[in-house]
Amino acid sequence: MVTIDREAAPATAVAAVPAVLAALAGRPGAALTLGALPAAVALFFRDPDRSADRTPVADDDVVSPADGKVMYAGPGQDGVAPEGEWQQVSIFLSAFDVHINRTPYGGRLREVTYRPGKWLAAYTHESAHLNERTDLVVEREVAGRIRVVHFRQIVGLMARRVVTRVSAGEEISTGQRIGLMKFGSRMDVFVPPEVDLLVQSGARVVAGETVIARWPAADGAP
Structure with a gap:
């Protein structure tokens, strides 16, 4: 199982700002593209289980x-x-x-x-x-x-x-x-x-x- 560490929250929130601003400006295409950034940041904080856990x-x-x-x-x-x-x-x-x-x-x-x-x-x-x-x-x-x-x-x-x-x-x-x-x-x-x-x-x-x-x-x- 892979979880996301709690440290991801503030970094992901900051990374989501450009996408939110693009959406508010009426640019859905740009917002969709920029939406990949917070997803990538959240992925950085992934926390998979390892054999030592079992x-x-x-x-x-x-x-x-x-x-x-x-x-x-x-x-x-x-x-x-x-x-x-x-x-x-x-x-x-x-x-x-x-x-x-x-x-x-x-x-x-x-x-x-x-x-x-x-x-x-x-x-x-x-x-x-x-x-x-x-x-x-x-x-x-x-x-x-x-x-x-x-x-x-x-x-x-x-x-x-x-x-x-x-x-x-x-x-x-x-x-x-x-x-x-x-x-x-x-x-x-x-x-x-x-x-x-x-x-x-x-x-x-x-x-x-x-x-x-x-x-x-x-x-x-x-």
Whole structure:
């Protein structure tokens, strides 16, 4: 099932203004044509169900937090990754992708930090630390060890607002909806070095379904 997120209402209302003005001016043809604009804006906020909504994700699996194309998968990049040793997966969302974001790994949200910033193109290296963004850190205990995943919502050139609907201290599940970014953006996921990355640059990924990384069995998971 596909629903429309509540954030669509104000944007769709603004997009409908030209069609309404054309109708009031007695130009039904133009009004009909312009009527496609609010429909397209509403479609941007579509929120389809995903497999994570129906079936629990395995403890070892890290899923994609967004629909889009993998820009980078490998060691944490300088100036992008948090301090410490990380592996990184960066996903670019075009304006045509579903923009509902999901958590890549379930557990307790240790940190949720919003940072205002610029609106550089999301595919640039600098956007990761200069653009408006929200950093989220989740931790989960498995077999007596604490696993930590850091992920980041980043707005882009077209996106002008990041929406995060979870707070520090909450318990969240893998693939759970956490918010969205408006109109073209980027998401980064950072996992520890011992985690196996399962995607490469250029791959298409689906939020809540594509497994992008996996903890090795030797980690002690059941």
